[in-house]
Amino acid sequence: xxxxxxxxxxxxxxxxxxxxxxxxxxxxxxxxxxxxxxxxxxxxxxxxxxxxxxxxxxxxxxxxxxxxxxxxxxxxxxxxxxxxxxxxxxxxxxxxxxxxxxxxxxxxxxxxxxxxxxxxxxxxxxxxxxxxxxxxxxxxxxxxxxxxxxxxxxxxxxxxxxxxxxxxxxxxxxxxxxxxxxxxxxxxxx
Amino acid sequence: xxxxxxxxxxxxxxxxxxxxxxxxxxxxxxxxxxxxxxxxxxxxxxxxxxxxxxxxxxxxxxxxxxxxxxxxxxxxxxxxxxxxxxxxxxxxxxxxxxxxxxxxxxxxxxxxxxxxxxxxxxxxxxxxxxxxxxxxxxxxxxxxxxxxxxxxxxxxxxxxxxxxxxxxxxxxxxxxxxxxxxxxxxxxxxxxxxxxxxxxxxxxxxxxx
Numbered sequence: 348x349x350x351x352x353x354x355x356x357x358x359x360x361x362x363x364x365x366x367x368x369x370x371x372x373x374x375x376x377x378x379x380x381x382x383x384x385x386x387x388x389x390x391x392x393x394x395x396x397x398x399x400x401x402x403x404x405x406x407x408x409x410x411x412x413x414x415x416x417x418x419x420x421x422x423x424x425x426x427x428x429x430x431x432x433x434x435x436x437x438x439x440x441x442x443x444x445x446x447x448x449x450x451x452x453x454x455x456x457x458x459x460x461x462x463x464x465x466x467x468x469x470x471x472x473x474x475x476x477x478x479x480x481x482x483x484x485x486x487x488x489x490x491x492x493x494x495x496x497x498x499x500x501x502x503x504x505x506x507x508x509x510x511x512x513x514x515x516x517x518x519x520x521x522x523x524x525x526x527x528x529x530x531x532x533x534x535x536x537x
Numbered sequence: 538x539x540x541x542x543x544x545x546x547x548x549x550x551x552x553x554x555x556x557x558x559x560x561x562x563x564x565x566x567x568x569x570x571x572x573x574x575x576x577x578x579x580x581x582x583x584x585x586x587x588x589x590x591x592x593x594x595x596x597x598x599x600x601x602x603x604x605x606x607x608x609x610x611x612x613x614x615x616x617x618x619x620x621x622x623x624x625x626x627x628x629x630x631x632x633x634x635x636x637x638x639x640x641x642x643x644x645x646x647x648x649x650x651x652x653x654x655x656x657x658x659x660x661x662x663x664x665x666x667x668x669x670x671x672x673x674x675x676x677x678x679x680x681x682x683x684x685x686x687x688x689x690x691x692x693x694x695x696x697x698x699x700x701x702x703x704x705x706x707x708x709x710x711x712x713x714x715x716x717x718x719x720x721x722x723x724x725x726x727x728x729x730x731x732x733x734x735x736x737x738x739x740x741x742x743x744x745x746x
Contacts, residue, residue: 373598376592402608405605497587
């Protein structure tokens with residue numbers, strides 16, 4: 348049996364089959380969670396914010412006109428929620444990678460060998476270091492980098508989700524990456 | 538073949554798949570640009586480690602669905618009183634209009650019985666005999682080309698609405714529209730939805746030819 352498309356599920360939910368919304372939740376919850384975690388810097392907050400985003404999206408579902416992809420529409424809600432959260436809580440705490448694996452008891456470490464970094468970097472714990480490094484980027488750059496490198500969105504979709512021009516998208520992604528690369532390079536990771 | 542080094546932005550875009558033959562040829566030959574590309578790829582891999590994150594808490598979905606259903610009930614609880622308040626204001630307003638304009642009263646208002654004029658537009662094609670057969674307690678007060686006026690109990694009215702396929706959620710809206718029509722005809726609007734009280738409803742129908 349073929350999987351229902353986003354539009355089919357939305358139609359069904361709008362017609363009153365509220366339980367079908369669980370299908371959309373299942374489909375997008377991890378993507379939203381990853382973005383929120385990367386943007387807001389806290390796994391604990393991310394869980395709660397992700398729920399708020401999915402509830403808010405449900406409330407606005409009847410306003411979805413299908414002009415953009417559902418994922419892009421959902422991500423623009425997600426982006427606004429995260430911005431509001433950071434605004435309310437104040438700037439997120441900047442963390443240094445070296446703070447994370449010193450003697451004070453961090454429970455993971457960043458792989459240190461230059462040669463095998465590419466293979467070793469993707470471990471279940473490395474994301475904490477990534478979150479820490481992302482927190483040092485300006486908000487605008489952080490948004491764009493996560494959408495491109497984590498969510499694997501195209502420049503066009505990012506432009507739509509962030510409501511900015513394509514050239515701005517490119518600038519934010521490339522500058523964000525450059526800042527990250529410099530920091531990782533200073534530490535001898537790349 | 539491009540001789541000068543590529544800019545960081547160009548290599549970064551290249552790593553995202555925005556490749557051109559000129560850049561591809563240059564990267565192959567230029568050790569410096571190739572090294573930058575490799576660093577960008579590692580940086581991307583580092584960031585993309587976030588992809589390993591997953592929600593493992595089963596309660597996550599359950600909690601969202603619980604909040605959605607709660608929100609839905611909350612909304613309904615507000616919509617109904619709002620609709621009722623709007624209907625009340627409309628009735629009040631139409632009463633005032635009638636008071637001032639004193640248009641010709643119809644047979645219904647002369648009837649002096651407790652009345653509630655609910656008008657609904659249905660696309661259902663029904664004949665007079667079919668409509669009569671639908672009523673047991675109620676009676677037809679007037680039956681023009683396109684409008685049927687019945688005196689009935691609230692429960693029978695509801696049954697009739699169901700038979701004419703007028704959905705519950707459309708009834709308020711349609712009654713608003715039709716109440717304006719009723720006012721133009723000078724019909725007094727008062728009464729309630731007491732299930733035992735006989736009230737007057739007008740229903741617009743499309744006749745069978």
